[in-house]
Amino acid sequence: MIPKALLFDVFGTVVDWRSGIIRDLRVHFQTYPSKHEPEIVADAWRARYEPSMEPIRDGSRDYVDLDVLHSENLMTVAEELGFDLGVEEHQRWLIMAWHRLPCWSDSVAGIERLKNRFICASQSNGHLALTVNLAKYNQFSWDIILGSEIVRTYKPAPEAYTRACKALCLEPAECMMVAAHNSDLTAARAQGLQTAFVRRPTEYGPDQPFDLEPSDNWEIVAESISDLNEALDDLR
Amino acid sequence: MIPKALLFDVFGTVVDWRSGIIRDLRVHFQTYPSKHEPEIVADAWRARYEPSMEPIRDGSRDYVDLDVLHSENLMTVAEELGFDLGVEEHQRWLIMAWHRLPCWSDSVAGIERLKNRFICASQSNGHLALTVNLAKYNQFSWDIILGSEIVRTYKPAPEAYTRACKALCLEPAECMMVAAHNSDLTAARAQGLQTAFVRRPTEYGPDQPFDLEPSDNWEIVAESISDLNEALDDLR
The missing domain is CATH 3.40.50.1000 (HAD superfamily/HAD-like)
Known part of the structure; x- marks a missing residue:
């Protein structure tokens, strides 16, 4: 049919998504140098994607959009891997990488x-x-x-x-x-x-x-x- | 800016909308003849559009979509003007005129x-x-x-x-x-x-x-x- x-x-x-995120992480790391390759950071960021949606799927958290989840996940990854997210404007630009x-x-x-x-x-x-x-x-x-x-x-x-x-x-x-x-x-x-x-x-x-x-x-x-x-x- | x-x-x-509705009413009236011109019926149908949304705007009725409102309004107009809406399939086709x-x-x-x-x-x-x-x-x-x-x-x-x-x-x-x-x-x-x-x-x-x-x-x-x-x- x-x-x-x-x-x-x-x-x-x-x-x-992976090429796009790597590209923008590379730009970010020009201003805030990191000891990690952008590939590693991109994969770590994306690895948090599925688990972060789980509470919304099972109803234990109200719906929030991906900008919120990407932001939370990025902060966790930055803390774990130890790199600098920079000023708020730069953080925001990085989260918005998922829009471009x-x-x-x-x-x-x-x-x-x-x-x-x-x-x-x-x-x-x-x-x-x-x-x-x-x-x-x-x-x-x-x-x-x-x-x-x-x-x-x-x-x-x-x-x-x-x-x-x-x-x-x-x-x-x-x-x-x-x-x-x-x-x-x-x-x-x-x-x-x-x-x-x-x-x-x-x-x-x-x-x-x-x-x-x-x-x-x-x-x-x-x-x-x-x-x-x-x-x-x-x-x- | x-x-x-x-x-x-x-x-x-x-x-x-007016030409489209008149066109489809004309088709409908070939099967179910009406004493009214399709222009009159189209205008009467549309005249109920604004008032029918009012209860949703003021919160006294929960949101329903336009298919529901168009259907209710058509039934009221058919009763008032006295014309035949025909079998359910034809009624449905007429309501869906707003989709084409x-x-x-x-x-x-x-x-x-x-x-x-x-x-x-x-x-x-x-x-x-x-x-x-x-x-x-x-x-x-x-x-x-x-x-x-x-x-x-x-x-x-x-x-x-x-x-x-x-x-x-x-x-x-x-x-x-x-x-x-x-x-x-x-x-x-x-x-x-x-x-x-x-x-x-x-x-x-x-x-x-x-x-x-x-x-x-x-x-x-x-x-x-x-x-x-x-x-x-x-x-x-």
């Missing part, structure tokens, strides 16, 4: 083309301002931005998927989750959505140990967002 | 061009699914869809403007409300937003008695959305 809407994961699937991440090379043209036939929605853990800023930074647009601020929780909580479909007035089976992460697709399928795996083998750096292969029989497995268009034709 | 984001009213400013309204001729190209320089957001009383369906129907897209479902109230309630700016992480003065309705702009300015009036002298039919002229010294007065781009240059 051809879906009506494609729901895109953003961090890792559409944008290359570069796209993978196929993302802009791929989404533009898919928009001719499908509702293309972001369904990210990012909030509205972050997701629109990423799109403006890279000069593309979504048909609609969904994501954490709309569904008031973080993936892979079940409501993150069901509430997104509901916001579009579509049945889960009419929607397809597009992600580079098997865990995201597993959770989406459990709620009845169709699934497309996009391979991003260097999202976590050159030695990425996971998400290199599909872990299940996803409806689509694609090498890029550009490839999705043809793969969706084959679904007929 | 050049704004960072343009917040667009949709019904009347971007899309021509045609754009004014300058809207698609105008918004596409403005997106090169500004965040272009819808800030409509429409909900997410309705607003994205209008955009897909007319083959354009917003950078971000805001509106009633995000702000949980209806314009011109003050929160409709302040919460929209907040969702973008922008100050009100960094945002410009774009509308064909003086009342919308009056309410937006009261919350500190910049304002642009777009003249739509036939929105309410050939003898429209109001909103023909700007009622205040709005930052911009434009004849079309295409004209906005140049007018925004003059703001510098």
Whole structure:
């Protein structure tokens, strides 16, 4: 069945967060030198991402957006690794690095083309301002931005998927989750959505140990967002 | 000051609701003949729009979306004027006429061009699914869809403007409300937003008695959305 809407994961699937964060950490360390490589700091910062969302998923903490979580996580990492976050303005600039991440090379043209036939929605853990800023930074647009601020929780909580479909007035089976992460697709399928795996083998750096292969029989497995268009034709 | 984001009213400013509703009523009346002209029914249906939002604005009714209000209003009008709404499937199709309204001729190209320089957001009383369906129907897209479902109230309630700016992480003065309705702009300015009036002298039919002229010294007065781009240059 051809879906009506494609729901895109953003961090890792559409944008290359690691390169973007490393780039901006390198700039920060020019003013506040660090004994750590920016790669180490970027990975340590990102490692706190999933655990920091857990209290919101399980309801023990009220929803706060990713700017808040990224800020808290950065402060923890700076303390643990021992580097200088600098004055408040510089800290803020660094946290906002997540609003100016570069796209993978196929993302802009791929989404533009898919928009001719499908509702293309972001369904990210990012909030509205972050997701629109990423799109403006890279000069593309979504048909609609969904994501954490709309569904008031973080993936892979079940409501993150069901509430997104509901916001579009579509049945889960009419929607397809597009992600580079098997865990995201597993959770989406459990709620009845169709699934497309996009391979991003260097999202976590050159030695990425996971998400290199599909872990299940996803409806689509694609090498890029550009490839999705043809793969969706084959679904007929 | 050049704004960072343009917040667009949709019904009347971007899309021509009256022609679209008349067109679909005409189709409906082919199956269920009516003694009333579709123009009369369309105007009666729309006349209930503002009063039906009032209980939500003043807090005496919880937020419901426009599909619900359009459905209730249609049933009232059908009863009052005495025409047949037909089987449930036909009723539903008629209510969904608000999801397939045609754009004014300058809207698609105008918004596409403005997106090169500004965040272009819808800030409509429409909900997410309705607003994205209008955009897909007319083959354009917003950078971000805001509106009633995000702000949980209806314009011109003050929160409709302040919460929209907040969702973008922008100050009100960094945002410009774009509308064909003086009342919308009056309410937006009261919350500190910049304002642009777009003249739509036939929105309410050939003898429209109001909103023909700007009622205040709005930052911009434009004849079309295409004209906005140049007018925004003059703001510098």
